[in-house]
Amino acid sequence: EELRRELVRLGREAIVEEAALNFERMLRVGPFRKPSYEPHEMVKEMLLASPRRVFYPSVACIYLTEGRGEAMHMAFVNKDGVLRAHETLPDKAVASQKSTKIRNFLLQNRPDLVVLNAGGGQASRGTHMLLEKTLLAEVQREIELLTEQQRAERRGSGLSDDEDDSEAAIYSAHVIIADDQLAKIFKASSRAKRMFPDLEPGTAAAVCLARFAQEPLAEYCNLWTAADAMETFGFEALFLDLHPLKRLLRGMKLALVRALERKLVDAVCEI
Numbered sequence: 001e002e003l004r005r006e007l008v009r010l011g012r013e014a015i016v017e018e019a020a021l022n023f024e025r026m027l028r029v030g031p032f033r034k035p036s037y038e039p040h041e042m043v044k045e046m047l048l049a050s051p052r053r054v055f056y057p058s059v060a061c062i063y064l065t066e067g068r069g070e071a072m073h074m075a076f077v078n079k080d081g082v083l084r085a086h087e088t089l090p091d092k093a094v095a096s097q098k099s100t101k102i103r104n105f106l107l108q109n110r111p112d113l114v115v116l117n118a119g120g121g122q123a124s125r126g127t128h129m130l131l132e133k134t135l136l137a138e139v140q141r142e143i144e145l146l147t148e149q150q151r152a153e154r155r156g157s158g159l160s161d162d163e164d165d166s167e168a169a170i171y172s173a174h175v176i177i178a179d180d181q182l183a184k185i186f187k188a189s190s191r192a193k194r195m196f197p198d199l200e201p202g203t204a205a206a207v208c209l210a211r212f213a214q215e216p217l218a219e220y221c222n223l224w225t226a227a228d229a230m231e232t233f234g235f236e237a238l239f240l241d242l243h244p245l246k247r248l249l250r251g252m253k254l255a256l257v258r259a260l261e262r263k264l265v266d267a268v269c270e271i
Contacts, residue, residue: 012252019242020259026240027267031215032057032113032176056080057112057174059213062102062127063183063206064120072098075206076109081214083196085109086203099135102127106139106173114173115213117180117205124177131175143171182219183209185239191226217271220264234261 056079063073076085085108089101106114114131116124186192187205196204212219220237228235234257238246242260249256 012249015243015245015249016252016256016259019246019256020263022242023237023240023260024263024267027217027220027263029216031217032059032115032174032213056214058109059113059115059210060106060109060111060173061115061117061206061210061213062124063117063180063202063209064123064127065202066119066121066123071200071202072101073200073202073206074102074105075203075210076105076111077207077210077214079214081211083207086199086206088200088203098127099130102131103135103138103142106135107142110139110143110171111173113213114175115209116175116177117183117209118177119180119184128175128177136173136175139173140171176213178209178213180205180209181240182212182223185223185236186219189226189236191222217267221268224261224264232257 058076058078060074060076063075064070071091072089074087074089075083078084085105087101087105089097116128118124120127183205186208187201192199192201192204192208196207199207208219223236224234226236227233232254235253237257237260238253246256
């Protein structure tokens with residue numbers, strides 16, 4: 001019996017250690033950086049960004065769920081992560097109005113990055129293809145038409161062309177599908193209700209995923225801003241998919257939280 005207890009203890013400690021290592025790997029995933037094939041352009045962006053971090057994109061998140069009867073949630077955050085626009089498309093209107101709503105949302109906000117949640121499954125993959133094949137090109141054409149109309153109105157008023165119009169008419173956005181574990185946790189948390197009392201849970205999850213694309217480490221740190229009934233900060237990290245045998249850690253959840261906490265502190269100190 002004593003040997004069995006010792007083996008169980010060692011097994012649980014091994015699970016905690018491996019789960020902490022898996023969490024460390026998650027923390028190594030950096031923020032989105034737009035591809036740059038010219039070295040001088042990369043140096044230029046770094047100089048322009050100083051003393052701030054290199055390139056933070058403005059992000060539009062389209063949050064979808066698999067299955068019928070689910071709404072589509074969209075949120076736009078600026079380069080500072082501030083929510084500037086959001087929209088929800090009811091489940092009954094998703095099929096018929098989806099393309100129009102997404103196109104108009106992108107046209108109004110013009111994000112640098114469009115992120116979709118991996119948990120949306122086929123719905124997210126289909127929307128990703130729709131964006132890359134047709135919607136982004138349509139948004140670009142709409143922007144070009146608006147720019148031409150503004151130029152015509154300016155000429156009609158006797159004003160010269162604005163050089164900024166040429167740059168404004170050139171629009172492109174990157175589209176990615178990102179892991180939405182943190183967004184799902186945030187969606188069901190008290191933090192979401194406290195931070196966004198007027199938003200639907202799906203929209204709050206969209207905001208979380210958009211910010212995750214900008215700076216993943218900051219969103220992981222946010223897990224330690226809420227405590228459970230036992231006043232354990234970081235308990236939300238227990239909902240991450242860290243180990244297939246995590247359910248066996250019945251009496252060691254606090255030890256797991258502390259192990260994850262140490263990994264998070266190490267990751268923050270390395271920056």
